[in-house]
Amino acid sequence: MSRYSIVSLLRNSLSYHQNWQRAWRSPEPKKRYKIIIVGGGGHGLATAYYLAKECGITDVAVIEKGWLGGGNTGRNTTIVRSNYLWDESAAIYDHAMDLWKGLSQELNYNVMYSPRGVLHLAHSVSDMQEIWRRGNAIHHNNIASEFLDPEQVKGMVPFMQMEGRYPVMGALLQKAGGTARHDAVAWGYARAASALGVDIIQETEVTGFDIKNGEVQGVRTSRGDIACERVGVVAAGHSSVVAEMAGLRLPLESFPLQALVSEPIKPVVDTVIMSNGVHAYISQSDKGELVIGASSDAYNSYSQRGSFDIIEDTLQAICELYPQFSRMRMLRQWGGIVDVTVDRSPIISKTDVKNLFFNCGWGTGGFKCTPGSGHVFAHSLAKGEMHPIAAPFSIDRFHSGALVDEGAASAVAH
Amino acid sequence: MLILDCPWCGTRDQSEFHCHGEAHIARPTDTEKMDDKAWGEYVFFRTNPKGIHYERWTHDHGCKRWFNAVRNTATDEFLAFYKPGEKAPAVGSDQ
Ligand SMILES: Cc1cc2nc3c(=O)[nH]c(=O)nc-3n(C[C@H](O)[C@H](O)[C@H](O)COP(=O)(O)OP(=O)(O)OC[C@H]3O[C@@H](n4cnc5c(N)ncnc54)[C@H](O)[C@@H]3O)c2cc1C
Ligand SMILES: [Zn+2]
Numbered sequence: 001m002s003r004y005s006i007v008s009l010l011r012n013s014l015s016y017h018q019n020w021q022r023a024w025r026s027p028e029p030k031k032r033y034k035i036i037i038v039g040g041g042g043h044g045l046a047t048a049y050y051l052a053k054e055c056g057i058t059d060v061a062v063i064e065k066g067w068l069g070g071g072n073t074g075r076n077t078t079i080v081r082s083n084y085l086w087d088e089s090a091a092i093y094d095h096a097m098d099l100w101k102g103l104s105q106e107l108n109y110n111v112m113y114s115p116r117g118v119l120h121l122a123h124s125v126s127d128m129q130e131i132w133r134r135g136n137a138i139h140h141n142n143i144a145s146e147f148l149d150p151e152q153v154k155g156m157v158p159f160m161q162m163e164g165r166y167p168v169m170g171a172l173l174q175k176a177g178g179t180a181r182h183d184a185v186a187w188g189y190a191r192a193a194s195a196l197g198v199d200i201i202q203e204t205e206v207t208g209f210d211i212k213n214g215e216v217q218g219v220r221t222s223r224g225d226i227a228c229e230r231v232g233v234v235a236a237g238h239s240s241v242v243a244e245m246a247g248l249r250l251p252l253e254s255f256p257l258q259a260l261v262s263e264p265i266k267p268v269v270d271t272v273i274m275s276n277g278v279h280a281y282i283s284q285s286d287k288g289e290l291v292i293g294a295s296s297d298a299y300n301s302y303s304q305r306g307s308f309d310i311i312e313d314t315l316q317a318i319c320e321l322y323p324q325f326s327r328m329r330m331l332r333q334w335g336g337i338v339d340v341t342v343d344r345s346p347i348i349s350k351t352d353v354k355n356l357f358f359n360c361g362w363g364t365g366g367f368k369c370t371p372g373s374g375h376v377f378a379h380s381l382a383k384g385e386m387h388p389i390a391a392p393f394s395i396d397r398f399h400s401g402a403l404v405d406e407g408a409a410s411a412v413a414h
Numbered sequence: 415m416l417i418l419d420c421p422w423c424g425t426r427d428q429s430e431f432h433c434h435g436e437a438h439i440a441r442p443t444d445t446e447k448m449d450d451k452a453w454g455e456y457v458f459f460r461t462n463p464k465g466i467h468y469e470r471w472t473h474d475h476g477c478k479r480w481f482n483a484v485r486n487t488a489t490d491e492f493l494a495f496y497k498p499g500e501k502a503p504a505v506g507s508d509q
Contacts, residue, residue, distance in 0.1 A: 300469065
């Protein structure tokens with residue numbers, strides 16, 4: 001694979017950019033692999049990349065029913081942060097944060113990680129108590145964050161309405177937080193994994209498993225059966241559907257989660273603003289579009305649509321914070337299907353079927369952890385034993401009661 | 415926006431309602447004999463199907479009563495509404 005560089009850019013400009021090499025190979029599936037990853041979203045592709053890069057296992061296929069990143073990876077609002085409450089969460093989200101920092105260089109692909117800061121607003125005494133509690137807890141985990149008073153908030157986001165229906169009493173700021181480009185993350189991992197020998201197989205749906213004596217032997221797909229030694233399912237919103245093919249039930253419910261973007265405007269928000277109190281968050285893309293999201297619909301659905309009242313609530317909240325946005329036009333709106341656990345923490349785990357592993361339950365906030373999740377899942381799949389950072393996220397916690405309850409920290413979907 | 419037929423009040427917008435997830439999960443009766451695994455299954459594990467879903471709703475901004483509905487989660491189409499205690503209606507297989 002040829003490296004992207006200033007030289008390759010110049011060379012390709014001479015041929016009017018007609019001769020760029022394809023970013024990844026699209027081979028015919030082999031009859032057998034050592035490890036199969038089900039789901040070609042960011043998490044699945046990252047898993048494949050780290051398997052090849054760090055674990056020396058290149059006999060790997062990623063099987064994706066649609067196109068790469070067509071699931072939640074390409075639908076999310078790209079907020080990256082690690083200011084979670086519990087130690088287990090801090091460990092995995094901050095692990096991801098470390099990897100984000102060097103990811104563009106490592107993959108030789110610009111993932112546009114932009115540490116523009118994530119500002120959690122507090123509008124009430126109880127909001128203030130929540131950010132104090134979480135802010136102090138994460139200090140113990142060495143995750144740098146700052147408490148801002150209203151003056152400091154005003155200094156950072158001068159156009160925001162500080163008084164009014166939702167007065168801003170303070171904020172918690174994580175400077176290393178920010179955004180990254182979602183598609184680039186999927187494509188960058190795919191390209192780097194493919195270069196190391198991983199087969200990326202798109203438009204191929206996994207329809208079942210070959211299980212003998214409680215041990216997985218391979219997967220059934222819309223393009224025939226493929227044998228393997230081990231399977232990692234990373235199917236996000238469709239995890240329960242895939243689990244059912246193996247006769248398993250998961251502690252998950254799938255909900256629609258929506259987002260929308262406005263017409264592009266001049267720079268006006270140079271950080272990520274989120275508010276649990278008013279249930280909305282906003283950032284501005286490099287193209288100038290406002291990227292807006294909120295909470296998920298509160299009913300099970302796979303329709304990838306979501307209901308109108310959520311959009312209405314979200315935009316009401318945004319217009320309270322930014323009355324000047326009230327006359328803006330929204331260009332696009334879409335939905336994804338998020339797989340939610342009761343404790344709002346992921347499931348990275350073995351299952352009752354031997355050699356069948358699941359990485360799911362990232363719900364409304366897994367994009368930020370794409371590198372960390374892929375990294376620890378790859379090591380778990382390679383060894384057949386859960387990586388220490390992944391271990392607390394075992395499915396067993398729903399039997400033992402040792403939940404990692406991040407409900408408060410992720411009251412808003414992000 | 416979904417439109418629901420409350421069995422008591424009639425047709426209303428979804429914003430008047432609240433969904434409470436999978437219906438017909440009976441509380442186990444032999445609880446003193448249950449181990450952690452069985453408790454976990456009862457409390458946390460769900461069918462979460464793509465297709466026919468039997469689910470519980472309350473009409474919060476109306477009669478405030480509970481009822482059940484059958485919906486296709488792939489299309490969001492409601493197939494039936496019925497009162498608690500009534501037998502779950504059989505509906506056609508997943509479209
Ligand atoms: C609107 C919205 C906003 C969000 N905002 C944020 C945010 O700001 N920050 C954040 O951190 N997170 C956010 N999230 C959550 C985040 O997008 C997800 O947690 C994350 O993308 C999950 O990663 P993934 O790679 O597993 O998912 P996906 O990209 O959904 O990958 C799963 C893949 O599995 C494939 N698949 C499913 N079934 C099969 C099958 N049977 N055979 C083959 N392939 C199959 C799917 O086609 C899909 O491509 C948001 C989500 C949504 C929907
Ligand atoms: Zn009613």
